[in-house]
Amino acid sequence: MIRTTCPYCGVGCGVLAKPRENGAGFEISGDPHHPANRGRLCSKGSALGETLDLDGRLLYPRIGESRVTWDQALDHVASGFRRIIDQHGADSVALYVSGQLLTEDYYVANKLMKGFIGTANIDTNSRLCMxxxxxxxxxxxxxxxxxxxxxxxxxxxxxxxxxxxxxxxxxxxxxxxxxxxxxxxxxxxxxxxxxxxxxxxxxxxxxxxxxxxxxxxxxxxxxxxxxxxxxxxxxxxxxxxxxxxxxxxxxxxxxxxxxxxxxxxxxxxxxxxxxxxxxxxxxxxxxxxxxxxxxxxxxxxxxxxxxxxxxxxxxxxxxxxxxxVTGQPNAMGGREVGGLANMLAAHMELGNAHHQRIVQDFWHSPTIADKPGLKAVDLFEAIHEGKVKAVWIMATNPLVSLPDADRVKQALQRCELVVVSDCVEKTDTNACAHVLLPAAGWGEKDGTVTNSDRHISRQRAFMPLSGEARPDWWIISEVARRMGFAQGFDFSSPHEVFDEHARLSAAGNDDSRAFHIGGLTGLDRAAYDEISPVQWPLPTKGHAGTARLMEDGRFFHPDRKARMVPTTPRMPVNSTDQEFPLVLNTGRIRDQWHTMTRTGKSPRLSTHIAEPYVDMHAQDALLTGAKEGELVRVSTRWGSLIAKLKVSGEMPRGMTFVPIHWSDAFASDARVGALVNPIVDPISGEPELKHTPARVTPFVVSWQGFILSRESLPQLDVTWWTAAQGAQFHRYEIAGRRVYGDWSRWARHLFDAKQPHADWLEYSDPNAGIYRAVLLIDDRISACVFLSPRQDLPSRTWLAGLFAKERISGRDRAGLLAGQPADASADTGPIVCSCFGVGRNAICNSIAQHKLTTPQQVGEKLRAGTNCGSCVAEIKVLIAEAAGG
Incomplete structure (x- = not known):
């Protein structure tokens, strides 16, 4: 059993990874001894074991479409960066990194750019959140x-x-x-x-x-x-x-x-x-x-x-x-090492000459950045303008996450050299890369992270490296050596990087900086491996860590006093627009993470919300002319997307909400970043991701439906689609304007219905525009498709249960053709509790049958809400609805 940390949000939960007895994967559970979570995990953390396969992994270095050796790839990157720097100067290159990196990775990247290349053009996707x-x-x-x-x-x-x-x-x-x-x-x-x-x-x-x-x-x-x-x-x-x-x-x-x-x-x-x-x-x-x-x-x-x-x-x-409350698992660690373009390492300041000398002398570096670099939005604009000619992107997908994302795509398409280090092969950003470098993924990475309350924890490897993947710190160090900086990057393990990071935190630190982890210097490999979660500052060896800061009333301005900053209220820039009268707000949903490259692999995490949506107030929805569940187009001055209309009751008048997670890998047209206003805070450089003028209009289609298939399908020739991973099947929501003359022929071709032992069931009502088809192989359901001009489509939860069966009964066959289960209890309804797969119908039936009045009682009957608790709010609403509230 290995103690490690969760790779999702900044809470920084401790995780236990234990090999399964049959050798097939790992059991993941919460670490009861970690101070952040004390053994509990959310739905995403609980499902980590479902995300460890190699499906979709980037396993080998590539230049263009060709697989190459590591030496070829590293030489190409190093020579490309060196040539561009020699021709155009240090500010013509940049790194764009991520809160998904470990502190050791972040440290080496920051050292290379600011201390050896000599530019502060290194920024991070943490710019977008904190x-x-x-x-x-x-x-x-x-x-x-x-x-x-x-x-x-x-x-x-x-x-x-x-x-x-x-x-x-x-x-x-x-x-x-x-x-x-x-x-x-x-x-x-x-x-x-x-x-x-x-x-x-x-x-x-x-x-x-x-x-x-x-x-x-x-x-x-x-x-x-x-x-x-x-x-x-x-x-x-x-x-x-x-x-x-x-x-x-x-x-x-x-x-x-x-x-x-x-x-x-x-x-x-x-x-x-x-x-x-x-x-x-x-x-x-x-x-x-x-x-x-x-x-x-x-x-x-x-x-x-x-x-x-x-x-x-x-x-x-x-x-x-x-x-x-921090968004990413190591946003805090990135801040410690100066991962932002306006910071130096160890909480030192780029504009402070004394700090510059401390860092440069410590690194023995040939140069030191002396002015802020380009922050994320400005960085990609500089790439678009040709001022930055080479960019190395690590562990992030800016074509989905950045505002005005289509312009970001244009920028990368124009860029002379785009390098991407990632553990995923196909992302929106990777499609623009000239060089792809396979990085270690969670479970293979070894280093430290710092959570939202300053706890430094070990993220330990519990699996071998996949394919030819390598740790990010190693990749960066190898490029640095090839650029002529061997002396500063002679690292052979992450613990050596960490020791240097800790020693730098103590360098010139006469209590003038709170960030100080000098107590963790000089650790050998064994002691590094045994680090227990501890809060900085811990300036001396044996120090137990510091729970709270400023307890003595001393702050970290030169006079040791805090500043009360006058703040003049003003509305966000471009907050009103007659042509775009609504406000677009973006954010996360409960069971998905960032662009779903990891969570999208988990069947249980796709059960609660499986497709992109736009949430609106009921009166605003009425004014659009669209009904709940129908497709709408959300448009801004920067772009548009297609999603299903939702009226949850959460939204105020005048606001819409769209989740951030869907990329081109999971939907035909749902990248909300392409719609977002690229204006930024003038001080922090953080984008305005919560307040973009928008409008919503109906997106009219002739039919809609869905496909469940054990085999993944090629790109579908339909107007609109989304994809999600189910248990033993792939789920595709589809809609179209083109009406095929022969749906049967279309479906048989899609599913290859001529397979041996295949049994083809179908029902068609051309006048009503309804079509249903099911492919059975050896009496086991292999695929199904349901189409209708209306929203009266069968329950996906019921059909998911049929995919779990080894053989389909006669009653099941009848239900499939009828589009509804023969036994109503077979449909447990849309999933509410992802952790235990408990559906809405099951909860409502239990509330009514047993006269339940609290979420705790529901948990006792069905287990719903007893793990991560994320669904308890929804259970409370169902109880209130049952009581007529």
């Missing part, structure tokens, strides 16, 4: 610091969740919060979010503020606290600067409760309730995530939140403080 938090921390604290630990979430008397669907996006943290509330019912949870998400089902108060008005809200809170004397005067006078300026701006812009309520479009009484609750609760955590960060005013949102904690002295204390 750089506004970094900028806000640095403005307020003098350094990028998260002051609290996860235990504080359980010690707080008030937890305010801002712009975070924590129940879905950070389920383990949310479980810890809700478990604390069960133990202490007097604890309060407030959710501030334009959407009524699953998180709101557990809240004592939900403030559905108008998107983009967070600064008004928190400036109003700051003014309210001051007006009512809720000020830690001693703390403010001794430990902060600029309180009077911040208060003056807050009073002038948001000093009137009614005006704030109007600006935020919320009920004045609810606003007063929140302000009063915050004012009288000393132990308050304000946890914020992408709804705050991903904005052209994101940094000001962060500082408006921090100001309220500084004014009340609620920082550096148990159960109190601002808390940035």
């Amino acid at each position: 750089s506004s938090a970094v900028a806000g921390h640095k403005r307020a604290f003098g350094e990028d610091l998260v002051p609290i630990c996860y235990d504080d979430l359980e010690l707080a008397d008030l937890v305010v969740l801002v712009g975070s669907n924590t129940a879905w996006c950070h389920p383990i943290l949310f479980q810890r919060i809700t478990a604390a509330k069960q133990r202490r019912p007097e604890m309060k949870i407030v959710v501030i979010d334009p959407r009524r998400t699953a998180t709101c089902e557990f809240a004592d108060l939900h403030l559905p503020i108008r998107a983009g008005t967070d600064v008004w809200l928190f400036n109003g809170l700051l003014a309210y606290l001051h007006q009512h004397g809720i000020v830690d005067t001693q703390f403010v006078e001794q430990h902060t600067v600029d309180a009077s300026r911040a208060l003056l701006v807050a009073e002038n812009t948001a000093g009137d409760l009614r005006a704030v309520a109007k600006a935020c479009r919320i009920d004045e009484r609810q606003l007063a309730e929140f302000y009063g609750l915050f004012a009288r609760t000393a132990k308050t955590i304000t946890a914020f995530s992408q709804g705050v960060n991903q904005s052209s005013v994101g940094t000001d949102k962060v500082n408006a939140i921090i100001n309220c904690h500084l004014l009340t002295g609620r920082i550096g204390k148990e159960g109190a403080g601002p808390f940035s």
Whole structure:
């Protein structure tokens, strides 16, 4: 059994990987001794064992379409970068890296670019999720610091969740919060979010503020606290600067409760309730995530939140403080090594000559970057303009994740040299690469990661490297050596990289920087392998780590005082547009991760939401002329996509929501990044991913349907499609405008119905436009297709159950042709609990039959909601609906 860490969100859960007794794969479970999760895993983490196969892996180096040796590939990359640098200068090349990298990988990449090539043109996809938090921390604290630990979430008397669907996006943290509330019912949870998400089902108060008005809200809170004397005067006078300026701006812009309520479009009484609750609760955590960060005013949102904690002295204390909830597993580790284009390693500053000397002397490097490099959006624009002529992309898929993604595609198509290191062979980005380098995947990678509360944990390998895959640190070091930098990259193992990283954190660190892991220097391989999760700073050997920062009231500006930053409210750039009257918001769903290269392999993770959708308010949907479940086109000034219309009841008027996960590998036309406004926060460079002017119009088709097939199918000749992995089958949702004259011929050709021992069942009603067909081989279902001009299609859950059967009965055959099960109980309904495969119908029937009134009772009967808890909010809604609520 190997202890490692989860490769998904920034919670940083500990994982146990144990080989199965039959030798087929690994059993994955939560590590009960890891301080982040204490044995629990979310639906994604629980399904990790289903994602370890080699299907779709990039296993060998390639130049163009040709497989090559590692020496050929590395020489090609090194000589290409060297030639372009010699001709056009160091700023003509760039790296674009990822929070999926381990700290050791990140460190070596940063060292190569900033200390040896001599440019800061290295940025990361973490720019897209937490750089506004970094900028806000640095403005307020003098350094990028998260002051609290996860235990504080359980010690707080008030937890305010801002712009975070924590129940879905950070389920383990949310479980810890809700478990604390069960133990202490007097604890309060407030959710501030334009959407009524699953998180709101557990809240004592939900403030559905108008998107983009967070600064008004928190400036109003700051003014309210001051007006009512809720000020830690001693703390403010001794430990902060600029309180009077911040208060003056807050009073002038948001000093009137009614005006704030109007600006935020919320009920004045609810606003007063929140302000009063915050004012009288000393132990308050304000946890914020992408709804705050991903904005052209994101940094000001962060500082408006921090100001309220500084004014009340609620920082550096148990159960109190601002808390940035990180999106990726090693976004924090990337920040430690200077992975962003405006940072140096070990939390040192690019613009600080003293820091430059420390880093250059430590690295013995020929040069050092002395000015910020290009941030993500600007970087790809520079590639488009031909200013950056070579780019190396690692462990990320910017053609899906970046805003204005079609322009990013054009940029890479124009670029002289595009290198991609990845563990996946076919991605939207890889299609533009000149060189593909096979990187180690999760389970093969060995190194460290740092989670959202500063815990450094080991991510240990428990499988051998696949094919010719290699660790990222090794790949980067080999290219560096071939570029003539052998002296700085003579690493033979990740523990050597980590030791150098730890020693750099201590270099010139006279307590002027909080980031300090000098206590982990000098570890041999065995000691490195045995590292237990520990929170930095830990400056000396034997140090137990630091749970909370700034407990002594000292910050990391030169005068050791925090800054209360004046924040003037303003709406996001391009927030209104008559031609595009709606606001497009993007984000994650419960069971998928990023662009689904890993989670898309798991059948259970595709059962809850299997296809892209656009969620709208019922009245806005009515105005489009489309009905729920029908296809619509979402358009902006930058692009468009096709998805099914959903009316969940979560959305306010004027807003739409589209998930970020679907790429060209999983849908014909659903890359939401292609629609997103490329405007960025002027301080952090983080894109405006939550507020793009949009419109929604019907996308009319003649028919729709779906295919389930044990074998993957070639690209379908239909107008619209999506693909998902089912248990023992592939699922394709399809729709079209072209009506085939002979559906039977089309289907027989698609499924190769002439196979030996094949039995072909079909039903056709040409007048109604209905067609159903099933291919059985040796009485076992092999494939099926159901088409209709209406949405009256059979239950996919029922059919999935038939694929699990070794033989199809006569009753099953009749049901297949009828399009419904002969036994209604066979249809358990759309999946609610992915962990245990429990469907909506099963839950509703159990609620009615046993008169269940709580999610806990449902869990006792069906197990639903008893693992990761992500579905408990949905179960609560079903209970309320059954009770007529």
